[in-house]
Amino acid sequence: MIVAQAKPIEEILEMIDKYDKILLVGCKGCVAVCAAGGEKEVQFLASAIRTARKTQGREIEIREVTLERQCDPEYVEQIRGFAGDYQAILSIACGVGVQFMAEHYREIPALPGLNTSFMGGALEQGVWSERCQGCGNCVLHLTGGICPITRCSKSLLNGPCGGSSNGKCEVDPEVDCGWQLIIERLKALGEFESRFMEIVPIKDWSTSRDGGPRKIVREDMRQ
Amino acid sequence: MKTESRLEKVLEKGEFAVTSECGPPRGADPDLIRKKGELLKGVVDAVNVTDCQTSVVRMSSLSCCLILKEMGFDPIVQMVTRDRNRIAIQSDILGAAALGINNILCLSGDHQRFGDHPQAKNVYDIDSIQLIMTVKQMRDEGKFLSGEELTKVPRLFIGAAANPFADPFEIRALRLAKKVAAGAQFIQTQCIYNLKRFEEWMHRVVDMGLHEKVCILAGVTPMKSVGMARYMKNMVPGMDVPDEIIERLKGVPKEKQGEEGIKICIETIQRLREMEGVRGVHIMAIEWEEKVREIAEGAGLLPRPRI
């Protein structure tokens, strides 16, 4: 899923400072699952904003909505009926959601309430970790199912650098050395001998973000 | 392909090679690098110039190499893949060769997290092994990475780094093999304090026959003080400083610790020289270049052979 976290409230308050009527839109997709942008966060943020405004003696009207997803036009259109009544849309979806809001409601500013962080998963309650950078050209079959691009701080493709120490990365002793993980996994799979010595050729990054904004078209589905 | 590299020639002759390094200045003053160069005159066969080491911004390696070249050195340009994509890298390789630089050391580079610009975006378009392949392909096949032909090949003696002390230990020799397979001709290792561990690594290297395919220069760094030893032990990832070293430094008064460090360094070089497969020594006297001569002298490495 896309993992995001709340922006500092001060930043949000500054963003909406000139408004007194805003629409706060949550998303039931990834950001709900990572506890950043679901209905609960909508309620919490709305209340926090109103609380802050009250301390300044200024009222603010906030309408609270949570959409099924903010990355599908049909859902985004669900606020069409009343979006125009508000001076700004504060979206606590991922960056996709915020942009979809902006694209659909061109006359109203769409503001981000979250910092979209990465694609990852939950390690345990309240802990999420990055797993994929969306390079568009997956090599996981070569690396024991552990992504060197995401899990190695330097995205090395041919083994660990000299900074790997006790299974940890030189960047942060809390971070596992991705290559250590890959090596262990390859060994467990009995693929170490065959895989490790093979020099992985220079990667084609054009399928990645480096190739410019990406788009997928399924012609068979297209109408 | 043979190059004009003095280092390559020294090694070819079967001499025990000596290299050292110069850290470029944090400013545009060329005299600072010249001053360092003076200290190494007649002491080394080649001199490395680091490439924004520890991700701290300094004068570019290539520019400093040129200054040292003018002073009569055979510089080794260090190149990290952190800051350049394959376009810039190939362009710099061509430039280096054109300017008469004969050696290149291919590195991935320290992560910027602990440098002076931790906010920077890193590149890592290719890794160090792929960089070795790149240089080799340009030199030996006369082709860019794209496969297109280039007009005049860059004749560079290709080096790489190895850290025998990083984890996981068991792949360290294998990784060296990968670098050799990619085209590395000389190797400069991480500084060695734990001789036992290094010996172990060397055994594996010899067992695999790698020492015959590549020239291994063992890295050494003199300790200035017990504080430095502790710092290296605890703070530098992939550094293995045994407690004996610390104990030994602790055993002498503070003002004598530097002297003791140099003594240790010399002893280390003498031990390394005995080891099968060790073809030279790379003396990294960090911000202490004035001591390189003393160390080389002490280790009986002077004078350097004439080529």
Next chain:
Amino acid sequence: MTGRKIGAVMVVGGGIGGVQSALDLAEAGYKVYLVESSPSIGGRMAQLDKTFPTNDCSMCILSPKLVECGRHPDIELLTYSELLGLEGEPGNFRAKVLKHARYVREDICTGCGTCQQKCPRRTASEFDGELGERKAIYVPYPQAIPNVPVIDKQICTYFLKGKCRVCEKVCPAGAIDFEQEDEELEIEVGAVILALGYETFDARLRGEYGYGRYKNVVTSLEFERILSASGPYRGEILRPSDNEHPRRIAWIQCTGSRDTSLGRGYCSSVCCMYAIKEAIIAQEHDPNLELTIFYNDIRAFGKGFEGYYESAKKAGIRFVKSIVSDVKELPRTKDLFIRYVEDGEVKEENFELVVLSVGLEPSEQTKLLAKKLGVELEPCGGFCSTPFFNPLSTTREGVYVCGVFQGPKDIPETVMQASAASAVASATISAERGTMLQQRQYLPEKQIKGEKPKIGVFVCHCGINIAAVVDVEAVRDYARTLPHVVWAEDNLFTCAQDTQERIKKVIQEEGLNRVVVAACSPRTHEPLFRQTLMEVGLNPYLFEMANIRDQCSWVHMKDKEGATQKAKDLVRMAVANAALLEPLERERLPVRKRALVVGGGLAGMTAALGFAEQGFEVFLVEREAELGGNMRHIYWTLSGEDPQAFLEEMIERVTTHPAIQVITNAEVVDHEGVQGNFSTGVMIAPTMTYRKLEHGVTVLATGGEEYKPKEYLYGEHPAVLTQMELEERIARGELDLGELRRVVMIQCVGSRTEQRPYCSRICCSVAVKNALKLKELAPDLEIHVLFRDIRTYGLLEQYYTKARERGVIFTRYIPERPPEVEAEGNRLLVKVWENTLKDDLILEADLVVLSTATLPRENEELAAMFKVQRTLEGFYLEAHMKLRPVDFSSDGIYMCGLAHSPKLMDETISQAQAAVARASTLLAKDEIEVGGVVARVEPELCAACLICVRACPYGVPYICEDGYSVIDPAKCRGCGNCAAECPQKAIQLQHYRDEQLVAKVLALTRGI
């Protein structure tokens, strides 16, 4: 026996013991006749102010039980009645009961109280210890069950002089019937339980204390009434002579106890604790009081008692170890002049009020009834004789006993025994379970969906508990102004049974669909009111309480205006919440009629047999290879029984009983499920076979063990033993008694210490037991017992006396200077500081015997597995110290034996039987209701994020095939953690929905 058996039990005595027996029996499927000689049930506990060691209000915790008893369809109350005799045989008795004429018809009286108000004739109130008054027609106390007055023929003007009949004139219901006559009933029952209780010692017999002559000398029971908010002085501490506040109060312990000269050679067991409690409560009323307790030994031997005693000492209550020789009244001031001896010195002191801590004894009527029934009494004190290993059986088969009539004891032990008696009494007729029951009559549940809220508010005065501080009428009037409120009224006691009838009437007449009671704590009273709602077809969850007593009147006594305002706020919040209440569904689950007993010692085996005799299957799981536990090391008792013979026979019965599966060498490894449907995994050695046991209830009887001391050279010197080791050696003949000249026993080894601050209860009597045994075997042997307080409570006191008579020397030591033991070759030197003589006593001993603490057996993992709570010392923690002494707060799990607290074998047997009784109330049911306050998922909103799955402490939620979270209402415990964490607000904890909690906040801040 071949005759027909009857599925009914008669319980004689309507105090807390009788009430508990009756409730357990009725819930387990037996018809109950509850016979009480006074006009109402409740007994002594109703008279008490607070209870130790939790300081709960006695009436408040008792009242719900009384109401439950009063309204239970299978309990027939026969108050103002007495049992005359019993014919027939066990299983099929015919009981003759005399029902005295009340002169008020129970079927018509509405309990409105008008007659009492108008009656012109007054007399002293027995209930208030004659410190207050009542009328000739009266209900003893406001919450009395049944709430039907009785006319006291002895003083009624009409009966005395032939005219008046004011009550008849004013009774709106026409319930007065002067023609009523005593009635003799014949009732068929299968068994009888005597819960006859006690009366307090007549303090006049200790003439030197001046009770009866000096107004300011009162009994402890009278002082309870003085403390009580509903008592004669409305909770102010006043003294009878001048209604002034006394400053210095003294308690004199052992008045009528431990006194062979008065024929009361037993200890009354409860006086030390109630005196401490009375002092603590008095101090809470007025911190400036000077409080002194004159005592003999402080017998704080029960669970949590020692800590309570210590807290009293810390609070500055003075304890003087001395017997008061006499009390004199100073004629002018009516103060009292006390003379006593302390440390060998005669001292004198003045007090303004003296409380005599009077002992407990069976009443003359009780003794008479016992004689009529052919039930033998103990020579000591006239308590009911019971076999040691069958402490609930009288000498007449089919007649059982519990409570103080069996021997002096406190409330929890009475409750325990009452439950136990219900188990043993019903065991004999278990085949007839359910044959005489009446189905509870509930109106079909009214559907309120779509209806607008119509809220009724009932504001309680709680006598004066609330009304003295809060302006109840103002709160009532205010409630009328709140949205959706269509009815508001105030009641003297909203929890009284007649008020329940009234609430039902109002619900029906006004068409209420939500009810708010502004009174006390939902913790004690919510079930009662919910029951009331159910009886008229309202879903029980359409009920809300505002606690305007514990959270308001009791804690804002000095700010009446503020309290009234707050009461209004609380009512407004409750009403706001009530408007949002929804009827909650409950699911019915079948009950697995099988018990699991963990622990195969005396407690576990007794419980297993108890279940089997009730007709339920049992798994008895024991960790060790053989059954018996600690009892294997006990060879005699104070009263002369043979524990080993008993044990052998018991093991035989347990292992051969067809309903009991004994699983030895077994360790519990997992546990899950809810009451009625548990499953527990055991691993059985040596093959390490795993077995899953499915059962409906669990009894944890994991036992205790003797503390192995580190003190006094134990383990270093061969002549230093524990009591258990001594017993074993004597029993095996390993001790050369001829060689011994002097034995020294040291008490409280490892107990009452900083590390283990509790009293181990049994060590004093074990020391006495073994001292007597040694004396029996070697009369010339010199035996010293070094003690802090000798705690031979109840009838055990006789043996302490006997030991002293036999020449055992008891020497007190003070904890600041404990005895010292030194080795000198084979001999031991014991040095002890004698505080009276102010000198060291040095004893050369051949044997030093340590009376060591009783510890719970390692149970931490097990407790975590069963999710049950423990005390700081590691004993299991019961749901309520007083009234639920064998229940865990988790439903369907019960405890007994040493794992609960140290106790003697007969007490363990009682508690095990009690656990059986409590568990049987569940096993007797075919199905149980689950659900109610549980988390509910709105699938539409659910993002299937798994946060609830991870947050649930019990692992209940899961994501179903359709991709949303499912929470099984049968497994959900209703904590609401999932609801709080759900990022989509897809989970709501029923009854505590976000909307409701926020509504309370809004009601508080925004007003109406």
Next chain:
Amino acid sequence: MDYPPNVKLIRVPCSGRVDSVHLIKAFEEGMDGVYVAGCLEGECHFLTGNLRAKKRVEYVKGVLTTLGINPERLRMYNLSAAMGSRFVEIAREMTEMIRSLGPSPVKTGAGREFPQEQEEGEEQ
């Protein structure tokens, strides 16, 4: 056993039921102080509810700080049902603390009562 009547209770089955939204709402509504009273640590009737509540309280305290509301206005207390006198003590302590702080800025509209500098403890 007396405490000021300004303390009012909202009953929950477990302190773990209390949600950060409830806490912030109470402040939005102008409550001067809020405290969560849970079981003693290690003695939660529902095993860990009180520990979760504690973490939520800590989180909301952080948010209050950024909103300029003194985080001391929100507290978590642990006590058992038998600790009546501790309850009274807490009620008094809380009331006194709120008195010294004065009314919540939510009610006065007087701006931040809590200076920005004191946010240092906050991460990032």
